[in-house]
Amino acid sequence: MKTIKFLIIIFIFFLLSTSKSFSLIEVDITRGNLNPLPIAVSPLSQTNKSKKISQNKLNLEDLGLEIAKVVENNLKQSGLFNPLNKDAFLQKPDIAHLKPRFEDWSLIKAQALITGKVLIENDKLKVEFRLWDVLAAREMLALAFTTVPSNWRRVGHIITDKVYERLTGEKGYFDTRIIYVSEEGPKTQRVKKLAIMDQDGFNTKYLTLGNELVLTPRFNPTNQMVTYLSYFRNLPRVYLLDIETGIQEVVGDFPGMTFAPRFSPNGKKIIMSFAKDGNSDIYTMDIENRLVERITNHPSIDTSPSYSPDGKYITFNSDRSGYQQIYIMKNDGSNVKRISFGNGIYGTPVWSPRGDLIAFTKLHKGKFYIGVMRTDGKGERLLTENFYQEAPSWAPNGRVIIFYRETKTNKEGEGFSAKLWSIDLTGYNERLVETETDASDPSWSSLLSN
């Protein structure tokens, strides 16, 4: 399936030297959304000629405004910014981009301002934008890049990433996608399909038809491959799917169910569980030479493996103590150590891309929690509690976690739903992630561009 082309040709260059600018504004991301930064996103300006082309080509009345809306929505969803209402803007977009009248922007309480310009010419979309510190009355960032017009939403995501990075000091996570399982139909006969969408819920595409049950898709952190579990021909096996070409293949030749797949950080191996005769152990398979290696060998259930970002360690879920708990071992299966010791049972450990934390699902006294703990098991923090939720997946910058939540049905067994939610590492800014259908098993991609 030809989904989205990554032909975004980015020529990011600095229009003006920004390296020396020293700013007064700074967003502290460690404290949640207590004080979101007021920011004005001026519509990107466009010449009338270019406007006509974008109306014809993209069927958008005002491309510059639409890109600004993408940026605004991203900033708002992050919980760290408060985009101001455009009705209050005094300065016209084209003039503001040349030289903002800072008094006008500080009058409406904006502390930061984004301005820009778009141009469609010879089938190329040219974009430039600037970030301004309103109070210090100076420019903080100026970038320009070129892409194909159909990538216009990604332009908004890239702008957001650059602004986020400049103001928080951390990489952004906006030019990313989410792969998940789309769900429809009654609870006892759910039809599940693989689906992929931009991080903000747009450009949804379905990658399977729903003829067979599919579960737990995960992105390769280095490319556009996905691994997932499919019940094709009633044989539950781990598959590899290239979302560019649509080609899929079964992973390894196992005489039984393989499941719980995940890529190694370098994208070269798949780690997964293989179940045989009532026992599940962890294996890896090298994607290139197909060599299979057994990692655990224990009569308990060993599943949900996840590598540390340096690839040296693996965290996994095992019930060898009697109940589901979280363990860590070296990547060859040695030095197995239990790290979860709190009340309740623990599952789905996922190593943070920053390396310092492990996200998990916890069940305690009939409630499910998404939480994080340090890699030695200390410092457990529960971020959210509900009737049912699981499957945390990290945004590539390790600041946000996406997971899915299911509702309790009523006495007649009705009212079931499954939805994606995201929450900040701080435990603030819990948000529903809109999807076209019910959704579960989200996996966050790496940044598409850097």
Next chain:
Amino acid sequence: MILSKILKNTFLVLIFGLVVSACATKKTTTPAKMDSQIQGDVYVGTDTVGELAKGVPDRVFFATNESILTTKSRDTLRKQAAWLRENTNVNVVIEGHADERGTREYNLALGERRANAAKDYLMTYGISADRISVISYGKERPVDPGSNPLSWSKNRRSVTVKAN
């Protein structure tokens, strides 16, 4: 003597419960009904239970997080084994399931463990391993959509179905 009296009373209560539940509509799940259908966290009722063959129940139920076969489950599986010994041309698939109160991946493993518990028991009663295949559905195919202990107990099951 006292014990037998208690047992007798319990039995009467159980029968009463069954009668009541038989008359009751779907909506009124009384505690009395539930008690009579769950013993020690394991479903012992007849709702949802189908037949592998006449007089041979198709499924057994499990306690939360467990794959241990109860006395009743072993009885059911012995009936299945006896029927399979008589019908040597039939192969079976054992489908293992979990309830919704667990993480998806662990439940896949748990369903596989449950299906194999049933398979192992059939094998000890003389059914050859190559006549039995297993598949785990984890929590993906609940038979009862409810979010309550009774529904969950019906969903923690392994079901023996004809393969051909």
